Amino acid sequence: MTFDFALAWTSLPALLNGAWMTVLITVSVMAVGAVLGFGMCLVRMSRNRALAAIGAAYVAVFRGAPSIVLLYLVYAGLPQLSIVRDTPLWLLFASPLFCAILGLGLNHSAYVVEILRGGLSAVPAGPVEAALALGLPPRIVFVKVRLPMAVRYGLKAYQNEVLIFLKSTVAVGAVTIADLTGAANEIFAMTYDPFTPLVTAGAMYWLLTNGLRLGFEALDRRLNRHLAATVPDRRPATVRRSRPGLSLFRQPLVRRLPAKPAARETH
Amino acid sequence: MGPALPIPTPTPAPQGAGTRLRTRAAIELRDLRKRYGEQEVLRGVTLTVERGEKIVLCGPSGSGKSTLIRCINGLERHDGGTIAVNGVTLEADGRGVQDVRREVGMVFQHFNLFPHMTVLENCTFAPRQALGLSAAAAAERAMHHLARVRIADQAGKFPAQLSGGQQQRVAIARALCMDPRIMLFDEPTSALDPEMVAEVLQVMEELAAQGMTMLCVTHEMGFARHVADRCVFLDGGEIVEQAGAERFFVAPESDRLKRFLRQMLH
Ligand SMILES: Nc1ncnc2c1ncn2[C@@H]1O[C@H](COP(=O)(O)OP(=O)(O)OP(=O)(O)O)[C@@H](O)[C@H]1O
Ligand SMILES: [Mg+2]
Numbered sequence: 413m414t415f416d417f418a419l420a421w422t423s424l425p426a427l428l429n430g431a432w433m434t435v436l437i438t439v440s441v442m443a444v445g446a447v448l449g450f451g452m453c454l455v456r457m458s459r460n461r462a463l464a465a466i467g468a469a470y471v472a473v474f475r476g477a478p479s480i481v482l483l484y485l486v487y488a489g490l491p492q493l494s495i496v497r498d499t500p501l502w503l504l505f506a507s508p509l510f511c512a513i514l515g516l517g518l519n520h521s522a523y524v525v526e527i528l529r530g531g532l533s534a535v536p537a538g539p540v541e542a543a544l545a546l547g548l549p550p551r552i553v554f555v556k557v558r559l560p561m562a563v564r565y566g567l568k569a570y571q572n573e574v575l576i577f578l579k580s581t582v583a584v585g586a587v588t589i590a591d592l593t594g595a596a597n598e599i600f601a602m603t604y605d606p607f608t609p610l611v612t613a614g615a616m617y618w619l620l621t622n623g624l625r626l627g628f629e630a631l632d633r634r635l636n637r638h639l640a641a642t643v644p645d646r647r648p649a650t651v652r653r654s655r656p657g658l659s660l661f662r663q664p665l666v667r668r669l670p671a672k673p674a675a676r677e678t679h
Numbered sequence: 680m681g682p683a684l685p686i687p688t689p690t691p692a693p694q695g696a697g698t699r700l701r702t703r704a705a706i707e708l709r710d711l712r713k714r715y716g717e718q719e720v721l722r723g724v725t726l727t728v729e730r731g732e733k734i735v736l737c738g739p740s741g742s743g744k745s746t747l748i749r750c751i752n753g754l755e756r757h758d759g760g761t762i763a764v765n766g767v768t769l770e771a772d773g774r775g776v777q778d779v780r781r782e783v784g785m786v787f788q789h790f791n792l793f794p795h796m797t798v799l800e801n802c803t804f805a806p807r808q809a810l811g812l813s814a815a816a817a818a819e820r821a822m823h824h825l826a827r828v829r830i831a832d833q834a835g836k837f838p839a840q841l842s843g844g845q846q847q848r849v850a851i852a853r854a855l856c857m858d859p860r861i862m863l864f865d866e867p868t869s870a871l872d873p874e875m876v877a878e879v880l881q882v883m884e885e886l887a888a889q890g891m892t893m894l895c896v897t898h899e900m901g902f903a904r905h906v907a908d909r910c911v912f913l914d915g916g917e918i919v920e921q922a923g924a925e926r927f928f929v930a931p932e933s934d935r936l937k938r939f940l941r942q943m944l945h
Contacts (some may be wrong), residue, residue: 538791542850545752546805546857547780556808560795638795638837 416608423599423609430595431616437512437591438578438620444517449524456525457532467525474522480583483515487587512584516577523573531566532558564635571628575621592616705730705765705861705892706751712759713746713916720746722916723760730860733893735903735924738913739939744896747913748865751894752776752783765860784854788866790846792838798825798849799834802856809857817856824852828882844875848882855886862886864895898943900928912936 456467474482490496491505504510535558543553582593590598596613600606633640706728713721720743728734738744749755751762753769753776762769764779792801802821806812812820825831828848838846847867854862867883868876880902887893887906897903903910903924910927912920912935920933931937 538787538789539793541754542785542787542791542853543793543805545754545780545783545785546854547777547809548805549777549809552808556804557793564795635795638797638839 414607415611416605419599419603419605419608420612423595423612426595426599427592427609427612427616430590430592430613431620433584433590433594434578434581434592434617435620437509437516437581437584437589438574440513441516441520441577441581442574444513445520445524448517448521449528452521453525453528453532456529471522471525474518475526477519479516479519479577479580480586482519483512483583483586486515486518487511508584508587508589512587512589515587516581516584520573520577523577524570527566527569527573528562530569531562531564534565535561567628567632567635571625571632574628575624578621578624579617704728704763705732706894707763708747708751708760710760711747711750711757711762713743713750713755713757720916721750721757724913724916724918725760726911726918728861728892728894730892731890732908733887733891733906734895735907735910736894736896736913737898737903737910737939738919739942742913743916744913745865748785748863748894748896751863752780752785754785781857782859783861783863784857784859785863786847786850786854786865786867788870790838790843790850790870792846792850792853794838796837797834798830798836798838798841801838801849802853805853806856821852821856824855825849827855827885828852829878842875843871844878847871847875847879851879851882851886861892861894864893864897866896866898868897868899900943904928912939914939 452467452470455463456471458464458467477485486505487508491502496502496505539561540553540558543557544550548556581591584591585594585597592613596609599609603609704727706726708724708726711721711724711726712719724743724747726734736744736747746755750757751764751769753773756773757769757771759771762779765782767775767778767782769775769779792798793804796804799818799821802825803812803814803817806817806820807814822831822834825834828851830845830848830852833841833845833849838849841849851867864883868879871879876899880899883893883895883902884906893906895902895907907924909921910924911918912927912931912933914935920927920931920936922931927936928940931940
């Protein structure tokens with residue numbers, strides 16, 4: 413089993429095509445997940461018992477079902493219903509791409525609901541009460557104080573979820589879409605070399621996930637620059653306590669802030 | 680700076696929905712009641728704060744001081760009695776709450792600044808969103824009040840970069856940016872390191888000297904003696920005693936206040 417560089421090179425266009433499909437689906441699912449997830453989170457957190465129950469059921473169903481099952485259901489199951497088959501909706505559901513984005517989007521949005529809900533309930537009451545006490549309407553308090561803080565609390569969990577579902581997009585092969593894995597498989601079928609195309613595809617997934625990770629980290633630094641400014645003093649306690657004149661190396665009395673936001677430990 | 684205006688004796692007016700009390704008092708509480716489940720936290724508090732008056736409210740932990748303050752601007756709903764702020768009635772169902780909040784600013788024990796906004800943004804946020812001020816006008820107003828609390832040079836920083844005393848002064852400036860006629864303080868110096876208490880009290884004393892109506896929960900006796908027109912002792916959800924600062928601290932009448940003051944001095 414050797415890596416065939418020539419084959420990798422000639423199959424690059426086909427793999428890049430597949431990778432493009434993977435990116436397209438990922439970005440679309442993220443958009444669907446953001447919209448549905450936000451909306452259903454409000455439903456889930458509604459004070460109205462019935463609405464909250466609907467939200468809880470939504471999460472239970474779409475988070476509980478494997479995405480491939482959801483894909484099959486949307487692609488093959490829903491068109492059995494006459495409301496889908498005999499109406500213009502059919503135009504949408506006849507498209508595998510639409511079904512893939514909807515199926516994965518339902519699954520992803522259920523996670524977004526829970527991540528956002530966790531973030532919202534982690535927001536301390538203090539700043540929210542302060543905003544209300546200033547006479548701001550509750551809607552503005554939610555949009556400008558509670559939500560921005562919740563997004564910051566939830567960002568790490570959201571990043572994890574996006575990276576996981578990016579890799580789970582391989583399931584779209586089930587509804588005949590040729591994504592990155594599909595393209596690699598096709599080359600395998602034609603050349604009987606499983607190793608070269610799959611390793612190349614694996615490297616592309618690696619690039620995608622790490623590109624995404626870097627993007628999230630940049631976003632995190634930007635959103636949390638108000639925290640980056642307060643660098644905890646990580647010097648050993650003995651050094652921290654010692655007077656500057658007594659230590660071996662000159663310690664500035666006031667620890668200067670780094671020019672760039674300090675790299676926070678990445679988990 | 681005592682009450683300057685003649686005070687009409689509060690007549691027990693009929694209290695219907697939307698009633699506007701035609702009194703001149705800044706805050707008028709009548710038989711205010713609040714319960715959490717079974718526990719009655721405010722048991723009929725009647726208190727009038729005249730315009731320009733400074734009142735210090737103190738009492739043991741759990742006596743209902745925070746609850747009283749928070750009922751006045753509708754952060755808690757009251758269960759009985761009436762609340763009127765500058766003649767605007769705050770109904771138990773929450774009607775009138777936005778009008779009341781326009782009149783009163785509040786300062787919290789734990790500052791409660793918006794952590795993701797700079798000091799300047801903390802101060803311009805409400806004037807822009809609630810009063811519709813332009814960015815420039817809001818910034819000008821914010822800088823004026825930040826200068827008043829002597830922290831204008833930190834306007835570009837985030838709250839986490841400031842000391843507790845600085846954060847509390849920003850919180851005061853933030854409240855002032857909405858031009859309140861009345862300021863409520865809930866133990867504004869209790870969460871501060873001792874060396875930062877003075878800078879916050881000084882700002883509050885200046886505010887008092889400029890004629891602000893203040894209702895302040897604090898156990899800072901020095902502040903009470905300098906500033907308070909009246910000290911009110913709350914215990915078990917009731918006002919047990921009220922008097923001018925000197926008499927309050929030197930010659931308390933009730934045993935409960937005597938006991939409380941003895942404990943505070945230890
Ligand atoms: N949200 C709440 N739910 C239930 N009980 C509450 C709530 N808030 C306050 N209480 C209770 O009401 C009583 C009065 O509380 P409050 O915070 O007003 O006291 P306080 O005088 O401000 O005390 P402290 O000096 O400790 O701040 C306490 O017994 C407290 O346990
Ligand atoms: Mg309290």
